[in-house]
Amino acid sequence: xxxxxxxxxxxxxxxxxxxxxxxxxxxxxxxxxxxxxxxxxxxxxxxxxxxxxxxxxxxxxxxxxxxxxxxxxxxxxxxxxxxxxxxxxxxxxxxxxxxxxxxxxxxxxxxxxxxxxxxxxxxxxxxxxxxxxxxxxxxxxxxxxxxxxxxxxxxxxxxxxxxxxxxxxxxxxxxxxxxxxxxxxxxxxxxxxxxxxxxxxxxxxxxxxxxxxxxxxxxxxxxxxxxxxxxxxxxxxxxxxxxxxxxxxxxxxxxxxxxxxxxxxxxxxxxxxxxxxxxxxxxxxxxxxxxxxxxxxxxxxxxxxxxxxxxxxxxxxxxxxxxxxxxxxxxxxxxxxxxxxxxxxxxxxxxxxxxxxxxxxxxxxxxxxxx
Amino acid sequence: xxxxxxxxxxxxxxxxxxxxxxxxxxxxxxxxxxxxxxxxxxxxxxxxxxxxxxxxxxxxxxxxxxxxxxxxxxxxxxxxxxxxxxxxxxxxxxxxxxxxxxxxxxxxxxxxxxxxxxxxxxxxxxxxxxxxxxxxxxxxxxxxxxxxxxxxxxxxxxxxxxxxxxxxxxxxxxxxxxxxxxxxxxx
Numbered sequence: 001x002x003x004x005x006x007x008x009x010x011x012x013x014x015x016x017x018x019x020x021x022x023x024x025x026x027x028x029x030x031x032x033x034x035x036x037x038x039x040x041x042x043x044x045x046x047x048x049x050x051x052x053x054x055x056x057x058x059x060x061x062x063x064x065x066x067x068x069x070x071x072x073x074x075x076x077x078x079x080x081x082x083x084x085x086x087x088x089x090x091x092x093x094x095x096x097x098x099x100x101x102x103x104x105x106x107x108x109x110x111x112x113x114x115x116x117x118x119x120x121x122x123x124x125x126x127x128x129x130x131x132x133x134x135x136x137x138x139x140x141x142x143x144x145x146x147x148x149x150x151x152x153x154x155x156x157x158x159x160x161x162x163x164x165x166x167x168x169x170x171x172x173x174x175x176x177x178x179x180x181x182x183x184x185x186x187x188x189x190x191x192x193x194x195x196x197x198x199x200x201x202x203x204x205x206x207x208x209x210x211x212x213x214x215x216x217x218x219x220x221x222x223x224x225x226x227x228x229x230x231x232x233x234x235x236x237x238x239x240x241x242x243x244x245x246x247x248x249x250x251x252x253x254x255x256x257x258x259x260x261x262x263x264x265x266x267x268x269x270x271x272x273x274x275x276x277x278x279x280x281x282x283x284x285x286x287x288x289x290x291x292x293x294x295x296x297x298x299x300x301x302x303x304x305x306x307x308x309x310x311x312x313x314x315x316x317x318x319x320x321x322x323x324x325x326x327x328x329x330x331x332x333x334x335x336x337x338x339x340x341x342x343x344x345x346x347x348x349x350x351x352x353x354x355x356x357x358x359x360x361x362x363x364x365x366x367x368x369x370x371x
Numbered sequence: 372x373x374x375x376x377x378x379x380x381x382x383x384x385x386x387x388x389x390x391x392x393x394x395x396x397x398x399x400x401x402x403x404x405x406x407x408x409x410x411x412x413x414x415x416x417x418x419x420x421x422x423x424x425x426x427x428x429x430x431x432x433x434x435x436x437x438x439x440x441x442x443x444x445x446x447x448x449x450x451x452x453x454x455x456x457x458x459x460x461x462x463x464x465x466x467x468x469x470x471x472x473x474x475x476x477x478x479x480x481x482x483x484x485x486x487x488x489x490x491x492x493x494x495x496x497x498x499x500x501x502x503x504x505x506x507x508x509x510x511x512x513x514x515x516x517x518x519x520x521x522x523x524x525x526x527x528x529x530x531x532x533x534x535x536x537x538x539x540x541x542x543x544x545x546x547x548x549x550x551x552x553x554x555x556x557x558x
Contacts, residue, residue, distance in 0.1 A: 003545045004538065004541040004542050004544075004545050005541075007541045007544050007545055007548075008537070008541050042548075042552070043548065046548045046551060046552070047544075049492060049496060049551065050496065050515060050544075050547070051515070052434075052489075052492065052493075053492070053493055053496040053497070054515040054516050055388075055434070056427070056430070056431075056489070056493055057493075057516060058388055058516065059388050059427070059430045060423075060427065062388050062390060062393055063393065063423050063426055063427070064423075065390075066390070066393045066394050066397055067397070067419060067423065069394070070394070070397055070398075070401075075397070075398065075401060076397070076401060076419055076422075077415045077419075078415060078416050078419050190527075212529070213527070213529075214528070214529055215509055215527055215528065216505045216506035216509050216510075216528060217505075274501065276505075278505065331529065
């Protein structure tokens with residue numbers, strides 16, 4: 001029996017998913033074949049170890065979450081720099097909404113907590129400050145809620161067309177201008193539970209759909225399906241096929257705020273976090289919202305796509321190598337109705353000064369929003 | 372008796388990784404352990420680390436079928452944390468002051484030996500997972516850690532159906548197993 005098939009059988013055996021007959025057959029097989037039995041014993045041991053590992057890992061995550069909550073409360077404290085560095089994605093979640101949700105959750109737990117403290121008599125000293133806090137929280141929530149409604153009303157007035165109240169914002173850019181395909185990160189698309197829209201510099205939103213999402217390479221390809229969208233001429237950058245060069249000076253265009261922002265940096269390492277070869281490392285300042293931004297070099301070639309940054313390290317940003325853009329396009333080509341996707345590049349940025357280059361490129365960089 | 376019965380159910384809930392129970396144990400015991408660490412030349416970070424590790428020891432014990440708490444939970448946690456911190460201090464040639472007030476202490480040597488073994492197993496698996504590469508790492512994490520159903524994994528990773536994803540998962544498992552035993556048998 002092949003090792004993978006056996007693994008399948010062993011896992012079903014452990015989970016008790018085998019039928020009676022299969023179980024009898026399986027144990028018979030083990031009895032007759034000591035070598036196979038040895039492998040089965042090994043696999044059972046291994047799968048139990050894996051289960052144990054997963055369990056412990058999940059418990060550790062809960063511990064960290066709890067510690068973070070209690071740190072916010074002041075019960076636990078750590079010095080600011082002790083946290084191990086980790087990689088965070090660079091989309092921007094809308095704080096206003098989150099703040100409302102968080103303070104509502106806060107009120108609920110405060111109510112429950114004060115109920116508990118009222119019931120348990122030995123903690124009566126806690127009641128007063130908590131109730132005070134509750135009023136403050138409530139006021140704040142109301143204020144924030146009012147503001148959010150106001151903002152939304154303002155936006156709604158100025159825009160008769162499609163308008164989605166977004167929960168997050170990130171960046172994406174055009175890759176096939178004649179068929180309206182855009183590139184962004186998989187983690188951005190996965191953040192959209194209900195709706196996904198593309199928004200241009202003039203705050204016009206267009207309906208879009210995810211065509212391809214690959215969490216393993218963090219690549220996603222979208223297509224604008226909105227009839228109101230006017231096609232752009234083919235875009236002026238080409239895509240670099242070779243590996244990123246150390247020291248290559250690059251610039252990025254993205255949406256860390258509701259306006260396009262230009263940033264500069266250089267290629268500082270050939271691989272990503274923990275030597276992940278899907279990515280390379282940039283030294284630059286990147287902010288939330290720049291996930292999916294194009295990274296362009298002096299020759300006007302696209303050399304990468306911003307994905308994440310390392311916390312606890314200054315200016316360490318990871319970008320996806322263009323190889324994975326090419327392989328994503330190849331995958332999309334195989335899909336029904338998307339066979340014609342093509343990178344519509346024209347290398348017309350060579351020798352153009354930076355300011356004029358940006359003026360040509362910025363039309364092709366969009367906000368990706370959703371909820 | 373009530374207290375013990377109550378603590379017994381706490382331990383069952385810890386085995387299930389219950390959020391509220393974790394938080395409750397933090398609230399009830401963190402100060403005590405923090406005071407112990409800090410009054411013995413530790414920092415706030417040391418205290419937080421020691422408490423986390425103590426909680427992991429408790430979790431591992433809670434998973435054992437024959438585990439019975441023969442003292443107050445508070446005493447158990449204090450004894451574990453104290454022993455863990457003592458060890459840390461010895462490693463860095465610092466000393467534990469003997470002036471402990473009147474905290475009760477129980478013997479926990481066996482518990483910690485078990486914990487060290489668990490810790491070793493954990494890091495072997497973690498290293499193996501780190502070496503396995505993509506898409507295997509994400510795929511196995513999606514299934515075993517995030518507990519996603521196979522159908523969703525197939526969709527997320529671009530497999531045409533759940534069976535293909537499953538085959539890929541078993542291939543990854545076989546590779547992971549090899550990496551795991553390479554390390555495990557050499558230790």
